[in-house]
Amino acid sequence: MIEVKAIQKSFGEHHVLKGLDLTVKKGQVTVIIGPSGSGKTTLLRCMNLLEIPTNGTLRVGDISLTFEENVQPKPKDMLALRRKSGMVFQSYNLFPHMTVLQNIMEGPVIVQKKAKEEAKTTALQLLKKVGLADKADAYPDQLSGGQQQRVGIARAMAVNPEVLLFDEPTSALDPELVGEVLKVMKELAVEGMTMVVVTHEMKFAEEVADKVVLLDQGKILEQGEPSELFNHPKHERTRAFLSRLINPI
Amino acid sequence: MSDHTERLYHIFIESFLPLLKAGVAFTIPLTLVSFAIGLVIAFVTALVRISPVGPLRGIARFYVWIFRGTPLIVQLFIIFYGLPSIGLTLPPFTAGVIGFSLSVGAYGSEIIRAAILSISQGQWEAAYSIGMTKRQALRRIIVPQALRVSVPPLSNSFISLIKDTSLAASITVTEMFQKAQEITARYYEPMLLYCEVALIYLVFSTVLSHFQNRLEHYFDSKSAKKGSLL
Ligand SMILES: Nc1ncnc2c1ncn2[C@@H]1O[C@H](COP(=O)(O)OP(=O)(O)O)[C@@H](O)[C@H]1O
Ligand SMILES: [Mg+2]
Numbered sequence: 001m002i003e004v005k006a007i008q009k010s011f012g013e014h015h016v017l018k019g020l021d022l023t024v025k026k027g028q029v030t031v032i033i034g035p036s037g038s039g040k041t042t043l044l045r046c047m048n049l050l051e052i053p054t055n056g057t058l059r060v061g062d063i064s065l066t067f068e069e070n071v072q073p074k075p076k077d078m079l080a081l082r083r084k085s086g087m088v089f090q091s092y093n094l095f096p097h098m099t100v101l102q103n104i105m106e107g108p109v110i111v112q113k114k115a116k117e118e119a120k121t122t123a124l125q126l127l128k129k130v131g132l133a134d135k136a137d138a139y140p141d142q143l144s145g146g147q148q149q150r151v152g153i154a155r156a157m158a159v160n161p162e163v164l165l166f167d168e169p170t171s172a173l174d175p176e177l178v179g180e181v182l183k184v185m186k187e188l189a190v191e192g193m194t195m196v197v198v199t200h201e202m203k204f205a206e207e208v209a210d211k212v213v214l215l216d217q218g219k220i221l222e223q224g225e226p227s228e229l230f231n232h233p234k235h236e237r238t239r240a241f242l243s244r245l246i247n248p249i
Numbered sequence: 250m251s252d253h254t255e256r257l258y259h260i261f262i263e264s265f266l267p268l269l270k271a272g273v274a275f276t277i278p279l280t281l282v283s284f285a286i287g288l289v290i291a292f293v294t295a296l297v298r299i300s301p302v303g304p305l306r307g308i309a310r311f312y313v314w315i316f317r318g319t320p321l322i323v324q325l326f327i328i329f330y331g332l333p334s335i336g337l338t339l340p341p342f343t344a345g346v347i348g349f350s351l352s353v354g355a356y357g358s359e360i361i362r363a364a365i366l367s368i369s370q371g372q373w374e375a376a377y378s379i380g381m382t383k384r385q386a387l388r389r390i391i392v393p394q395a396l397r398v399s400v401p402p403l404s405n406s407f408i409s410l411i412k413d414t415s416l417a418a419s420i421t422v423t424e425m426f427q428k429a430q431e432i433t434a435r436y437y438e439p440m441l442l443y444c445e446v447a448l449i450y451l452v453f454s455t456v457l458s459h460f461q462n463r464l465e466h467y468f469d470s471k472s473a474k475k476g477s478l479l
Contacts, residue, residue: 048378050374050377050378075382075383079380079382082377082378082380083380086378086379087374087375087378089371089374089375089378091371093369093371093372093374093375094375095372095375095376095390095394096394097393097394097397106379106389107379107380107381110381110385110389111379111380111381111385112380155375155379156378156379158379159379159380
């Protein structure tokens with residue numbers, strides 16, 4: 001579904017991704033973990049071109065793009081590749097001037113030019129799925145963080161992406177609201193949605209992930225099935241990172 | 250009543266209608282027309298200034314620089330008294346509309362540009378993430394939010410404009426202040442007449458501020474986003 005090949009990303013002199021290879025299979029859940037600043041967000045944002053990789057090749061679905069330093073890819077190609085995926089943001093980024101329903105219908109109606117009625121029916125189904133059928137006419141700032149994030153998921157789903165990208169979707173939430181978002185994500189995983197999730201929710205990773213990838217200093221340090229990686233880490237740095245997660249100081 | 254008070258009273262009453270008429274016939278149309286055109290100029294200029302087209306951006310910046318950096322009355326003089334010498338003679342009202350529109354356009358473009366830049370990067374990214382083009386993101390997501398942020402400062406410009414139209418007196422537009430000067434020349438009661446015209450300006454701007462509040466409330470209730478407008 002996604003193939004990342006030798007992807008590099010620099011911000012000026014700052015080399016953030018140092019040549020990454022990663023394959024995400026259809027229907028699988030990939031969890032990316034790693035210390036703060038290791039490049040998780042940057043990698044995820046490269047996958048839907050919110051950041052343009054400096055070098056490397058990226059394939060999402062049947063669209064592939066190769067990047068070279070100082071060569072600006074064509075907007076048309078970027079758009080086509082980006083439209084393969086949906087993104088769920090740490091800070092939700094809902095559109096504050098629109099109701100929940102309008103937020104979800106925006107992509108289908110404006111981008112995909114679907115009929116309003118059809119888009120509305122789909123949007124209401126999605127809202128029901130994330131457990132917010134009664135909030136269709138609310139504005140984002142009338143919702144709790146957990147509710148907003150669930151709308152964020154519904155909005156990303158509405159354009160039928162082939163893969164959903166999540167950047168720490170629960171880390172801005174109060175602890176008691178984390179569960180409701182993870183539950184929705186679990187259900188999506190069970191339904192066979194292809195997902196790439198940056199998160200530090202280890203329980204979620206253990207239960208849901210098909211693969212866990214540990215990023216460290218812009219490189220993949222280790223990857224594998226969650227039980228394997230968590231219980232038998234190969235690298236000392238992996239062990240150190242995991243133990244810090246379990247016993248934060 | 251003493252004779253003098255009685256005279257003042259009569260002048261006040263007699264002048265009131267002519268002043269109000271000049272206000273309704275010139276001050277208000279001048280304000281409304283200039284503001285409407287000015288807003289269009291402001292909006293286009295703001296979009297040009299955030300566009301990636303370098304030369305256009307330069308022109309827009311130059312325009313804003315000129316019109317913010319020179320006194321409005323000097324601009325009006327150049328348009329009305331200056332342009333005829335290069336063969337362009339404009340009626341006073343038209344000259345006024347051009348001057349005021351360009352001035353509103355320059356200040357307004359800065360307000361709108363700042364408002365667009367104040368919308369968080371996350372909104373752009375969310376728009377892109379559902380597949381929008383830059384145009385779609387601007388039109389559907391960024392501009393509607395930016396306009397909301399712009400309402401209070403733009404209404405301030407509007408109220409300033411009502412008062413600034415008095416400068417049109419200096420280019421022979423018979424708006425309210427010009428009328429007050431004419432009447433004063435007849436009766437020699439500057440204190441009374443200028444206070445009277447001040448009072449009418451005050452009424453105009455107060456009524457319009459009231460509409461401004463209503464407008465802000467309307468936007469407020471629509472987004473249920475209390476306090477985030479300012
Ligand atoms: N837009 C940017 N400009 C410059 N540096 C950036 C930018 N985005 C991220 N970085 C840098 O890249 C590094 C990795 O960041 P990020 O991908 O956010 O890490 P993580 O999500 O793993 O915490 C950090 O050192 C960060 O400062
Ligand atoms: Mg991050």
